[in-house]
Amino acid sequence: VYDYDETINDIWGYADGSNEYVLVGTNEGFSLVDISTPENPTEIFFIEGAETTWRDIKTWQSYAYIVCDNCNDGLLIVDLSDLTGLTYVFLNDFFNKAHNIFIDEYGFLYAFGGNPYGAIILDLNEAPMNPTYAGEFNTYYFHDGMVSDNILWGAAIYQGEFVAVDVSDKENPIILASHPTSSSFTHNCWISNDGNTLFTTDEI
Numbered sequence: 001v002y003d004y005d006e007t008i009n010d011i012w013g014y015a016d017g018s019n020e021y022v023l024v025g026t027n028e029g030f031s032l033v034d035i036s037t038p039e040n041p042t043e044i045f046f047i048e049g050a051e052t053t054w055r056d057i058k059t060w061q062s063y064a065y066i067v068c069d070n071c072n073d074g075l076l077i078v079d080l081s082d083l084t085g086l087t088y089v090f091l092n093d094f095f096n097k098a099h100n101i102f103i104d105e106y107g108f109l110y111a112f113g114g115n116p117y118g119a120i121i122l123d124l125n126e127a128p129m130n131p132t133y134a135g136e137f138n139t140y141y142f143h144d145g146m147v148s149d150n151i152l153w154g155a156a157i158y159q160g161e162f163v164a165v166d167v168s169d170k171e172n173p174i175i176l177a178s179h180p181t182s183s184s185f186t187h188n189c190w191i192s193n194d195g196n197t198l199f200t201t202d203e204i
Helices: none
Strands: 008-015 018-026 029-034 041-049 053-059 063-068 075-079 090-091 100-103 109-114 119-123 132-137 143-148 151-157 161-166 174-180 187-189 198-202
Touching: 008 053, 018 053, 018 063, 029 063, 029 075, 053 100, 063 100, 090 109, 151 187, 161 187
Parallel strands: 100 143, 143 187
Antiparallel strands: 008 018, 018 029, 029 041, 053 063, 063 075, 075 090, 100 109, 109 119, 119 132, 143 151, 151 161, 161 174, 187 198
């Protein structure tokens, strides 16, 4: 058990081949915890950010990407190969805030529910700490989403539907289909590994 003196709001995992880590979003920043010895978790470093209830974290290669909602931090990128916690950057070039992010198998980051409100797409391939703009989807506000095989599954919470979007052409996303959830307040989406089952929940 590792106890924080503040509320935490998200976790993600990362392994470098030798050690395993938990990446933790707290109300006040980002924390990296070594859990290689599970009975003795140790915080490696902490990066302070804007105070917020919502943070989300994903990884690509040896980099962590962190966003927050109701804040102005933009995109925090942390080089996890430097365990001093000193190699990081806050980027506000593309958006100030986002509610959730996902990184697909091709190295594209999708930031949901920020500004723009649907999804802004960034390419991480050439320079993971200096991504480039690839496109955006802004027909609906997406509260959450994930992408597999160039299909974006988005939770259009205020429309009460999950939406399938073809993002093969990042500059021209195309809606393929949508379907309502039980109480018309679609919170999140996740597709199974075989692509045959979508898991979604309705917040109400």
